[in-house]
Amino acid sequence: MTNTKGRFGEFGGQYVPETLMNELIHLEEAYNHYKNDPEFVAELDSLMKNYAGRPSRLYYAEKMTRDLGGARIYLKREDLNHTGAHKINNCLGQVLLAKKMGKTRVIAETGAGQHGVATATVAALLGMECEVFMGELDCQRQKLNVYRMELLGAKVHHVKSGSMVLKDAVNEAMREWAGRVDDTHYVLGSCMGPHPFPTIVRDFQSVISKEAREQILEKEGRLPDVVMACVGGGSNAIGAFYNFIPDKGVRLIGCEAAGRGVDTGETAATMAVGKLGVFHGMKSLFCQNDYGQIDKVYSISAGLDYPGIGPEHAYLKSIGRADYVPITDEEAVDAFEYLSRTEGIIPAVESAHAVAYARKLAPTMDKDQIIIICLSGRGDKDVASIAKYRGVDIDE
Amino acid sequence: MSKKIADAFQNGKAFIPFITAGDPSIEKTKEFILTMEKAGADLIEIGIPFSDPIAEGVVIQEADLRSLEAGTTTDTVFDMVADLRKETDMPLVFMTYLNIVFYYGYERFFTRCEEVGISGIIIPDMPYEEKGECADIAARHGVEVISMIAPTSEERIRTIAGEASGFIYVVSSMGVTGVRSEITTNLGSILGHIREVTDVPAAIGFGINTPEQAKEMASIADGVIVGSAIVKLAAKYGEGAAPYIYSYVKSMKDAIR
Numbered sequence: 193m194t195n196t197k198g199r200f201g202e203f204g205g206q207y208v209p210e211t212l213m214n215e216l217i218h219l220e221e222a223y224n225h226y227k228n229d230p231e232f233v234a235e236l237d238s239l240m241k242n243y244a245g246r247p248s249r250l251y252y253a254e255k256m257t258r259d260l261g262g263a264r265i266y267l268k269r270e271d272l273n274h275t276g277a278h279k280i281n282n283c284l285g286q287v288l289l290a291k292k293m294g295k296t297r298v299i300a301e302t303g304a305g306q307h308g309v310a311t312a313t314v315a316a317l318l319g320m321e322c323e324v325f326m327g328e329l330d331c332q333r334q335k336l337n338v339y340r341m342e343l344l345g346a347k348v349h350h351v352k353s354g355s356m357v358l359k360d361a362v363n364e365a366m367r368e369w370a371g372r373v374d375d376t377h378y379v380l381g382s383c384m385g386p387h388p389f390p391t392i393v394r395d396f397q398s399v400i401s402k403e404a405r406e407q408i409l410e411k412e413g414r415l416p417d418v419v420m421a422c423v424g425g426g427s428n429a430i431g432a433f434y435n436f437i438p439d440k441g442v443r444l445i446g447c448e449a450a451g452r453g454v455d456t457g458e459t460a461a462t463m464a465v466g467k468l469g470v471f472h473g474m475k476s477l478f479c480q481n482d483y484g485q486i487d488k489v490y491s492i493s494a495g496l497d498y499p500g501i502g503p504e505h506a507y508l509k510s511i512g513r514a515d516y517v518p519i520t521d522e523e524a525v526d527a528f529e530y531l532s533r534t535e536g537i538i539p540a541v542e543s544a545h546a547v548a549y550a551r552k553l554a555p556t557m558d559k560d561q562i563i564i565i566c567l568s569g570r571g572d573k574d575v576a577s578i579a580k581y582r583g584v585d586i587d588e
Numbered sequence: 589m590s591k592k593i594a595d596a597f598q599n600g601k602a603f604i605p606f607i608t609a610g611d612p613s614i615e616k617t618k619e620f621i622l623t624m625e626k627a628g629a630d631l632i633e634i635g636i637p638f639s640d641p642i643a644e645g646v647v648i649q650e651a652d653l654r655s656l657e658a659g660t661t662t663d664t665v666f667d668m669v670a671d672l673r674k675e676t677d678m679p680l681v682f683m684t685y686l687n688i689v690f691y692y693g694y695e696r697f698f699t700r701c702e703e704v705g706i707s708g709i710i711i712p713d714m715p716y717e718e719k720g721e722c723a724d725i726a727a728r729h730g731v732e733v734i735s736m737i738a739p740t741s742e743e744r745i746r747t748i749a750g751e752a753s754g755f756i757y758v759v760s761s762m763g764v765t766g767v768r769s770e771i772t773t774n775l776g777s778i779l780g781h782i783r784e785v786t787d788v789p790a791a792i793g794f795g796i797n798t799p800e801q802a803k804e805m806a807s808i809a810d811g812v813i814v815g816s817a818i819v820k821l822a823a824k825y826g827e828g829a830a831p832y833i834y835s836y837v838k839s840m841k842d843a844i845r
Contacts, residue, residue, distance in 0.1 A: 197717065207686055207713045209643045210748075211738040211762060353649055354640060366642045371763030373740060470686045470713070470721075471640065483661045484691025485639040 198387020
């Protein structure tokens with residue numbers, strides 16, 4: 193019999209070294225206390241509103257809708273949040289929680305740098321020391337974000353172990369945390385890792401679907417037919433899905449990074465090619481070889497090239513509640529350019545994966561149907577690398 | 589019939605070296621294990637490499653990657669142990685991460701362990717709460733799942749120790765494996781709590797490097813575990829590491845006799 197704590201079906205759990213177990217237990221207790229503490233809730237609400245700029249807009253993308261000729265398309269504008277992505281929702285929650293727990297220092301992993309920037313931002317605001325772990329390859333792909341984090345007072349560790357990308361940054365952050373739990377909280381950036389992280393991150397991100405559900409009811413008087421979001425670890429997607437899960441008529445679609453294609457070996461499409469395993473503290477699906485060694489994964493998007501996926505997504509897939517589709521680099525880059533031209537909105541290359549699938553799906557739907565795309569982040573950070581992908585060398 | 593874990597603690601304080609299988613090659617690992625037995629090792633931990641060993645410091649991480657690069661798999665490690673059994677009956681345990689065992693299949697993995705005479709397994713990312721994954725299957729095949737106790741375990745010590753079998757792996761320090769100049773944890777108090785609930789032998793590991801440290805640890809525990817210092821020798825001297833490993837292991841065992 194396995195531990196039932198923090199399970200989503202068979203997925204989830206707490207697969208961490210003993211050194212971290214008591215800290216996870218303390219974290220769960222503290223979270224269960226503060227999530228019902230009126231003072232904590234009011235403080236977080238105020239920060240979400242006055243600092244992050246919530247609620248984020250639900251924008252009717254009229255030109256895109258007309259151009260695709262099918263379902264009405266709405267964009268949930270998480271890109272308009274302070275720091276330019278949904279990541280701030282989770283960081284405000286976790287760093288505030290850490291502060292209440294008496295911690296004085298936060299650490300985080302980051303892929304594209306958005307979660308690192310958001311953590312560094314909130315740490316600056318709340319007066320916490322901050323150190324961010326980022327794979328050396330990602331540091332090179334996202335130099336601006338490295339500088340941003342340093343500007344915000346964080347120390348950035350360039351992780352040179354393993355494949356030098358997001359999974360290695362998570363490894364290093366976990367190692368660091370195991371060495372220093374007394375004053376340090378690990379602000380995990382996605383709905384992954386050991387319990388209670390998948391639940392905490394989902395709860396802090398669920399504000400996305402809470403708002404979107406109210407907003408669409410107000411604008412259209414009905415629920416959407418489809419909610420879609422990009423998935424790496426899956427935090428913006430779980431946030432966008434969560435309050436729609438009980439609405440059986442709402443189709444939930446996660447768009448994962450296929451890289452150069454799911455059959456090429458250069459992919460990060462965990463749902464398409466991953467198998468059940470145990471890694472980074474959780475039982476979930478992972479890209480791995482025939483002996484359970486974790487694969488190197490690839491995507492043009494530094495935020496999606498993670499070899500696993502949050503346990504709640506694996507569960508939603510297993511019960512057929514959500515579908516997951518792979519989107520290639522090329523499709524994502526096309527969508528990046530498409531949304532920029534069509535709506536004047538430059539999406540993060542991560543979010544462009546969801547836009548790409550909307551371009552395929554919307555034309556097959558009726559004109560009275562509705563799609564909500566979670567536009568998880570803005571694309572300023574990606575402009576240089578997209579230019580490079582298109583053969584234009586510009587100086588960052 | 590190979591010897592059991594309990595036999596390793598019949599010869600005074602136990603010296604328990606760790607070696608990453610397949611670094612620099614699986615044949616050399618076999619030679620290093622036999623060398624360590626001759627040098628006085630009482631029990632040997634064989635590491636099955638994992639791509640992302642989150643409880644390891646940089647020395648063992650790099651050894652794991654070198655080993656995987658050299659083509660080591662779970663099957664080649666089992667084959668090596670089977671081969672080794674023609675030459676030694678000393679107690680052997682595995683150390684690896686849960687995904688390696690999970691992916692191989694619990695029943696299949698522990699059946700193989702029983703066949704080749706592996707008497708225990710250390711899985712650093714399977715804490716007490718998740719023992720249900722494979723503890724029963726392991727036990728059915730005569731493989732003891734080694735429990736770990738850390739400086740942060742506090743009130744968990746009694747619970748964990750109370751159900752421990754084989755030996756208890758006491759983690760000396762916070763953080764990951766690797767050589768440390770100083771160990772500051774109050775290990776005496778941890779060992780005291782363990783002794784209140786069980787007679788299962790307890791060995792201290794993480795950070796131990798010098799014979800002096802080993803002696804100090806052996807004065808409060810039943811055994812001493814050393815990994816990174818040995819893996820470092822294999823990394824430094826490669827194919828020719830055996831004599832260096834021999835004299836190091838001998839100096840450590842002599843220090844705790």
